[in-house]
Amino acid sequence: MPEKVVIIGSGPAAWTAAIYAARAALEPLVYEGAATEENRLRGTLPLGQLALTTEVENYPGFPAGDLSAYLLDSLADDKSYLADMHQKEGVSGPELMELMRQQAINFGTRVMTDDIADVDFDARPFHLRALGGDEVEARTVIVATGARANYLGIESEERFKNKGVSACAVCDGALPRFRNKPLVVVGGGDSAVEESDYLSKFASIVYMVHRRDALRASKIMAQRAMENKKIDIVWNSVVDEVLGNDTDGVTGVRLKSTIDDNSRELEISGFFLAIGHTPNTGFLAGKLEMTEKKYLKWTVPFRTNTSVEGVFAAGDVADDYYRQAVTAAGSGCMAALDAERYLAAKGL
Numbered sequence: 001m002p003e004k005v006v007i008i009g010s011g012p013a014a015w016t017a018a019i020y021a022a023r024a025a026l027e028p029l030v031y032e033g034a035a036t037e038e039n040r041l042r043g044t045l046p047l048g049q050l051a052l053t054t055e056v057e058n059y060p061g062f063p064a065g066d067l068s069a070y071l072l073d074s075l076a077d078d079k080s081y082l083a084d085m086h087q088k089e090g091v092s093g094p095e096l097m098e099l100m101r102q103q104a105i106n107f108g109t110r111v112m113t114d115d116i117a118d119v120d121f122d123a124r125p126f127h128l129r130a131l132g133g134d135e136v137e138a139r140t141v142i143v144a145t146g147a148r149a150n151y152l153g154i155e156s157e158e159r160f161k162n163k164g165v166s167a168c169a170v171c172d173g174a175l176p177r178f179r180n181k182p183l184v185v186v187g188g189g190d191s192a193v194e195e196s197d198y199l200s201k202f203a204s205i206v207y208m209v210h211r212r213d214a215l216r217a218s219k220i221m222a223q224r225a226m227e228n229k230k231i232d233i234v235w236n237s238v239v240d241e242v243l244g245n246d247t248d249g250v251t252g253v254r255l256k257s258t259i260d261d262n263s264r265e266l267e268i269s270g271f272f273l274a275i276g277h278t279p280n281t282g283f284l285a286g287k288l289e290m291t292e293k294k295y296l297k298w299t300v301p302f303r304t305n306t307s308v309e310g311v312f313a314a315g316d317v318a319d320d321y322y323r324q325a326v327t328a329a330g331s332g333c334m335a336a337l338d339a340e341r342y343l344a345a346k347g348l
């Protein structure tokens with residue numbers, strides 16, 4: 001028998017879709033991604049972007065305070081170590097993802113720890129092939145594979161991930177290690193301005209390092225950066241090396257000029273990337289309509305429909321604008337309801 005709903009992904013959009021689909025007796029099957037070295041290096045391991053963050057202070061329902069007793073009670077035994085990370089800030093990203101996953105499983109969701117490598121959306125039911133070789137048929141598919149933050153790709157950046165290197169100011173900016181300290185944001189687009197502006201509330205100064213002499217950001221955002229006394233735009237420069245040690249994490253960066261041979265060092269405590277995101281849609285090339293930047297296209301206003309009837313998209317894989325855990329979860333709920341109504345309308 002074909003599956004009623006297959007969900008691809010394992011961030012807040014995927015688990016919320018699974019919770020709703022399971023409660024609607026659709027017995028969802030989730031492909032949460034494969035735990036491979038390749039996925040680790042690309043930042044696409046199971047549980048998504050939130051699993052790469054620390055405290056999550058803006059997800060409703062998880063106020064600051066010691067929630068460890070609750071977490072210990074709610075998490076599977078082999079995940080109880082996660083509760084140790086949580087003391088007085090909001091819930092941590094990895095905990096939140098484990099809790100959502102557990103909630104989906106509690107309602108009967110089945111989980112495969114594998115990637116979907118190929119899809120045939122011309123066939124009815126749809127045909128999916130997993131990396132490990134599984135073949136699955138599905139009446140509806142919810143794609144919730146998210147988007148990964150772009151990094152520069154230098155070795156020292158990788159070494160200090162979670163020790164001062166971050167690609168999400170909103171997730172990590174308020175952490176004690178960044179407070180009243182000089183920070184660097186790399187990029188010259190709207191995200192870089194937004195992240196710099198946000199970080200400037202906590203930092204002593206934010207150096208916004210941009211490789212050209214003009215910002216890509218919209219006029220209003222560019223003006224915001226120029227007018228903020230705590231943002232110092234470092235023009236025509238790229239980061240050559242992130243400096244630091246195992247005890248303190250990031251302590252500085254070496255900058256290289258893009259117009260001459262000069263280089264210099266800046267003392268900083270945090271290094272933030274805002275050089276764009278890449279949606280995880282490579283395996284869907286030619287199968288679903290995408291935007292110029294390869295995000296999935298929602299084809300019906302205020303619905304999660306894609307260009308193929310019966311295939312729905314939720315979360316950052318289709319949303320390059322809000323990119324928040326709570327908005328992803330919201331669209332995951334919508335996708336499950338859209339799938340349920342589609343199945344009912346088709347009598348499937």
Ligand code: NAP
Pocket residue numbers: 152186187188189190191192194211212215216217238274275276277320321
């Ligand atoms: P973006 O507009 O693509 O800007 C990326 C920035 O990173 C560019 O300045 C680019 O430099 C720089 N960059 C890219 N690769 C780099 C590298 N390897 N090394 C150094 N610098 C690099 O991306 P975004 O800022 O994330 O914005 C994405 C979309 O979301 C845009 O449409 C934006 O308007 C929208 N957005 C809107 C808001 C808002 O309105 N509040 C906030 C955030 C995002 P170059 O300029 O030299 O290419």
